[in-house]
Amino acid sequence: MDKNDNGEKITSINEIESNIGIYRFIYNMELAFINYFRQLLKQNGYEDKLWITQSSCDVILKMLRQEYAFLEKAESSSRQQSQKDLVTAFKRYFKHDLKSHYPVLKKRKNTQKFTFRIMNNNNNIRIQKDKNGYYKIKLAKLGLVKFKTSKEYKKLLLKGSNPNDESVKIKHVVVKRVNDKYYAVFNIECIHVPVKIIGPKQQLGIDIGCSKLAVFSNSKEIPNLNLEKETEKIIQYQKMMSHHKKDSNRYKKAKKLYHKWMRKLVNKRNDYYDKITTCIVENACFIAVQNENIIAWKHNKFLSRKLQLNAPRNFMDKIEYKSQWNNIGFVKVSKNFPSTQTCSKCRKINSNVGGIGNLGIRDWICPKCGTHHNRDVNAAINILNNGLEIVGTTMQ
Ligand SMILES: [Zn+2]
Numbered sequence: 001m002d003k004n005d006n007g008e009k010i011t012s013i014n015e016i017e018s019n020i021g022i023y024r025f026i027y028n029m030e031l032a033f034i035n036y037f038r039q040l041l042k043q044n045g046y047e048d049k050l051w052i053t054q055s056s057c058d059v060i061l062k063m064l065r066q067e068y069a070f071l072e073k074a075e076s077s078s079r080q081q082s083q084k085d086l087v088t089a090f091k092r093y094f095k096h097d098l099k100s101h102y103p104v105l106k107k108r109k110n111t112q113k114f115t116f117r118i119m120n121n122n123n124n125i126r127i128q129k130d131k132n133g134y135y136k137i138k139l140a141k142l143g144l145v146k147f148k149t150s151k152e153y154k155k156l157l158l159k160g161s162n163p164n165d166e167s168v169k170i171k172h173v174v175v176k177r178v179n180d181k182y183y184a185v186f187n188i189e190c191i192h193v194p195v196k197i198i199g200p201k202q203q204l205g206i207d208i209g210c211s212k213l214a215v216f217s218n219s220k221e222i223p224n225l226n227l228e229k230e231t232e233k234i235i236q237y238q239k240m241m242s243h244h245k246k247d248s249n250r251y252k253k254a255k256k257l258y259h260k261w262m263r264k265l266v267n268k269r270n271d272y273y274d275k276i277t278t279c280i281v282e283n284a285c286f287i288a289v290q291n292e293n294i295i296a297w298k299h300n301k302f303l304s305r306k307l308q309l310n311a312p313r314n315f316m317d318k319i320e321y322k323s324q325w326n327n328i329g330f331v332k333v334s335k336n337f338p339s340t341q342t343c344s345k346c347r348k349i350n351s352n353v354g355g356i357g358n359l360g361i362r363d364w365i366c367p368k369c370g371t372h373h374n375r376d377v378n379a380a381i382n383i384l385n386n387g388l389e390i391v392g393t394t395m396q
Pocket residue numbers: 343344345346347348366367368369370371
């Protein structure tokens with residue numbers, strides 16, 4: 001066990017791995033015990049109807065802890081988590097009339113992805129400076145861990161680490177290993193989210209598009225993130241994987257790199273979406289969006305690739321839950337509403353403009369009132385108007 005000059009414990013990957021190992025050990029031992037017990041029942045001619053509950057597993061865990069001293073090294077909440085997962089697996093098995101898979105032993109080989117959870121009791125999970133003045137995450141018994149995050153999240157975590165700050169609370173942390181990378185996922189409760197007011201708050205209609213990420217009813221727009229490099233690499237390694245035999249060393253190497261670039265892409269995109277949606281919600285007092293195109297796009301060969309990369313659904317969900325956090329009116333306009341074809345001035349429907357076939361038309365002139373429309377801005381205005389109508393009708 002490493003300690004620095006201040007007597008603070010510094011954790012290593014080995015220790016995180018040993019926690020993951022203990023998780024697996026408890027899961028497997030309890031399962032083996034249950035299996036053994038079921039076999040005994042069968043051999044003695046009893047009906048095999050053994051219900052696995054939390055309390056029956058508690059008894060087994062207690063026995064295991066007496067037998068194996070090393071289990072005490074693990075976090076108590078991560079010990080509990082392992083057991084909870086086993087009980088859930090059994091519940092699922094029983095619920096589907098025994099048709100669902102019977103829980104199986106967890107093998108070291110099959111655990112590409114692994115997690116354990118530590119609950120925050122008495123501020124035992126926090127961010128603090130080490131003796132050199134660098135911020136580290138303190139994970140209860142595990143000690144201090146180096147980490148990387150964006151400035152905004154660090155601020156949030158620092159608030160959560162301060163016991164005098166009531167606005168943010170760290171509830172628990174999940175330590176995750178995905179393809180040999182370790183992540184700490186914090187579950188944070190914001191009691192009061194202070195919203196920065198940058199200008200007068202606006203009612204916003206948002207047209208989520210393919211060529212641009214979003215176009216607003218106030219004619220501002222947000223471009224798509226440039227993911228060309230990531231995409232290129234992903235396709236490259238995907239091809240390499242298909243050319244090599246499965247389980248060969250080259251295949252494994254390509255797979256590892258494929259996952260690396262996939263991870264980069266997803267992280268980059270999430271970060272971008274998070275920043276933008278926060279900014280949108282901070283500046284709006286009412287938001288209407290339409291998810292019209294998303295399903296139709298899927299059947300289009302060229303658009304579906306773009307769709308996969310840009311994940312507009314993900315973007316919309318972020319706006320939705322952030323609106324809820326900040327008590328901002330949020331409406332999803334029906335996908336059948338012809339937002340693109342309708343003239344936002346006179347409401348004449350111009351069917352020549354809509355549909356995937358006409359995506360090339362960027363602007364058009366209304367045949368009835370002669371207004372010149374930008375295709376996406378016009379759609380966003382219609383979405384806003386329709387959203388306001390929906391709220392109006394439901395409020396009566
Ligand atoms: Zn018109």
